[in-house]
Amino acid sequence: xxxxxxxxxxxxxxxxxxxxxxxxxxxxxxxxxxxxxxxxxxxxxxxxxxxxxxxxxxxxxxxxxxxxxxxxxxxxxxxxxxxxxxxxxxxxxxxxxxxxxxxxxxxxxxxxxxxxxxxxxxxxxxxxxxxxxxxxxxxxxxxxxxxxxxxxxxxxxxxxxxxxxxxxxxxxxxxxxxxxxxxxxxxxxxxxxxxxxxxxxxxxxxxxxxxxxxxxxxxxxxxxxxxxxxxxxxxxxxxxxxxxxxxxxxxxxxxxxxxxxxxxxxxxxxxxxxxxxxxxxxxxxxxxxxxxxxxxxxxxxxxxxxxxxxxxxxxxxxxxxxxxxxxxxxxxxxxxxxxxxxxxxxxxxxxxxxxxxxxxxx
Amino acid sequence: xxxxxxxxxxxxxxxxxxxxxxxxxxxxxxxxxxxxxxxxxxxxxxxxxxxxxxxxxxxxxxxxxxxxxxxxxxxxxxxxxxxxxxxxxxxxxxxxxxxxxxxxxxxxxxxxxxxxxxxxxxxxxxx
Numbered sequence: 064x065x066x067x068x069x070x071x072x073x074x075x076x077x078x079x080x081x082x083x084x085x086x087x088x089x090x091x092x093x094x095x096x097x098x099x100x101x102x103x104x105x106x107x108x109x110x111x112x113x114x115x116x117x118x119x120x121x122x123x124x125x126x127x128x129x130x131x132x133x134x135x136x137x138x139x140x141x142x143x144x145x146x147x148x149x150x151x152x153x154x155x156x157x158x159x160x161x162x163x164x165x166x167x168x169x170x171x172x173x174x175x176x177x178x179x180x181x182x183x184x185x186x187x188x189x190x191x192x193x194x195x196x197x198x199x200x201x202x203x204x205x206x207x208x209x210x211x212x213x214x215x216x217x218x219x220x221x222x223x224x225x226x227x228x229x230x231x232x233x234x235x236x237x238x239x240x241x242x243x244x245x246x247x248x249x250x251x252x253x254x255x256x257x258x259x260x261x262x263x264x265x266x267x268x269x270x271x272x273x274x275x276x277x278x279x280x281x282x283x284x285x286x287x288x289x290x291x292x293x294x295x296x297x298x299x300x301x302x303x304x305x306x307x308x309x310x311x312x313x314x315x316x317x318x319x320x321x322x323x324x325x326x327x328x329x330x331x332x333x334x335x336x337x338x339x340x341x342x343x344x345x346x347x348x349x350x351x352x353x354x355x356x357x358x359x360x361x362x363x364x365x366x367x368x369x370x371x372x373x374x375x376x377x378x379x380x381x382x383x384x385x386x387x388x389x390x391x392x393x394x395x396x397x398x399x400x401x402x403x404x405x406x407x408x409x410x411x412x413x414x415x416x417x418x419x420x421x422x423x424x425x
Numbered sequence: 426x427x428x429x430x431x432x433x434x435x436x437x438x439x440x441x442x443x444x445x446x447x448x449x450x451x452x453x454x455x456x457x458x459x460x461x462x463x464x465x466x467x468x469x470x471x472x473x474x475x476x477x478x479x480x481x482x483x484x485x486x487x488x489x490x491x492x493x494x495x496x497x498x499x500x501x502x503x504x505x506x507x508x509x510x511x512x513x514x515x516x517x518x519x520x521x522x523x524x525x526x527x528x529x530x531x532x533x534x535x536x537x538x539x540x541x542x543x544x545x546x547x548x549x550x551x552x
Binding site: 079090091094095096097291295357358359361380381383410 | 461462464465467483485486487488490509
């Protein structure tokens with residue numbers, strides 16, 4: 064199994080480790096609910112070193128990425144981050160990712176761990192099919208450790224360890240600086256819906272950065288956070304997770320990701336299929352649901368409308384903030400657009416579920 | 426980890442307290458620790474008949490759904506009505522506030538197949 068540079072630290076902290084797509088990762092330390100609430104009320108530190116990093120550079124890097132990505136890279140300035148996706152010709156999703164622009168001709172893609180190799184191979188194939196000879200694609204996944212420092216006091220903690228002007232880094236922007244003497248890409252991004260940072264540093268410095276952050280943060284309530292709470296935190300904010308809300312068989316347009324799908328920017332991979340599907344009328348649409356009685360919706364559970372199965376849950380959990388079952392589901396468009404009562408099938412029961420304005424937790 | 430004496434244990438990590446012909450059942454400290462934060466509990470209804478080895482309840486943590494198998498056969502005579510509203514009792518007090526149901530035994534022979542505390546601790550150590 065693959066390990067991050069922080070594996071030993073997780074074990075020393077007594078984390079429960081799980082196989083997460085081939086990575087030996089902490090699913091929880093003190094407990095999912097306590098960790099979740101720590102991030103909402105103070106701050107949490109996540110090891111996300113399993114995420115992949117792919118560098119794309121060269122005179123044609125922009126043109127190549129504009130063709131590969133669903134979002135409009137021309138809106139991405141140096142020092143800015145953009146949430147975007149790679150799609151197949153069918154319009155289904157290869158992966159969702161954040162795209163960093165370091166210079167006019169140099170970008171870094173932060174991709175899902177379990178898709179990292181697939182993404183790199185996909186980009187290499189795409190490179191071969193395009194005319195952009197002057198392009199460099201490098202998989203730098205093993206060179207980086209990545210930590211996410213998230214929560215309302217994240218900036219206060221980070222400020223103790225850096226001279227970088229943190230208030231100057233606005234949401235979805237980044238700078239290169241040092242944190243605790245470690246060269247770090249400081250990115251004001253995250254997957255929790257709280258203020259916070261994603262910090263990229265050389266793999267060999269990952270353990271030092273973690274330890275320094277924990278020492279600086281503990282007086283302010285910083286806790287180590289596992290993948291369990293990472294999932295409940297992102298779901299309360301309705302952030303998509305690859306393999307759930309988006310897959311090779313689900314288009315971004317079906318998953319409330321029209322905002323990263325710029326059909327008018329010019330040609331890109333998957334665009335034709337998306338336009339055709341849109342003109343024909345998308346068959347499915349994502350809805351957000353909150354259970355009206357107790358229960359825990361989970362991915363794969365069927366969704367019913369007037370006794371008929373009309374879709375399925377893509378992600379569900381018990382929201383630690385709301386103490387209610389919450390779910391994202393993919394259902395027939397007509398049903399999604401109606402106000403008919405929906406029910407989620409949980410084992411032998413069908414639990415009524417209210418349509419919910421997103422995010423679940425404001 | 427807490428392993429009270431005087432209880433019987435199953436390989437599915439349930440405990441059984443037998444008093445006359447009534448068996449009180451729940452999940453063990455080891456089980457709750459493995460599950461993590463319990464957020465939902467489904468119990469049988471009073472009057473239901475349960476059969477040893479068959480599902481008689483469900484315990485859900487944030488991450489997973491786990492069936493609870495009846496360690497004995499009999500009729501459900503009482504369930505812990507407070508548990509569905511306070512599922513965290515399974516984490517905080519698995520042997521007391523977290524009890525799940527009381528079953529009137531139809532056949533006490535099944536109890537012979539259960540482990541005592543020493544055997545259960547050995548079983549957990551090997552698990």
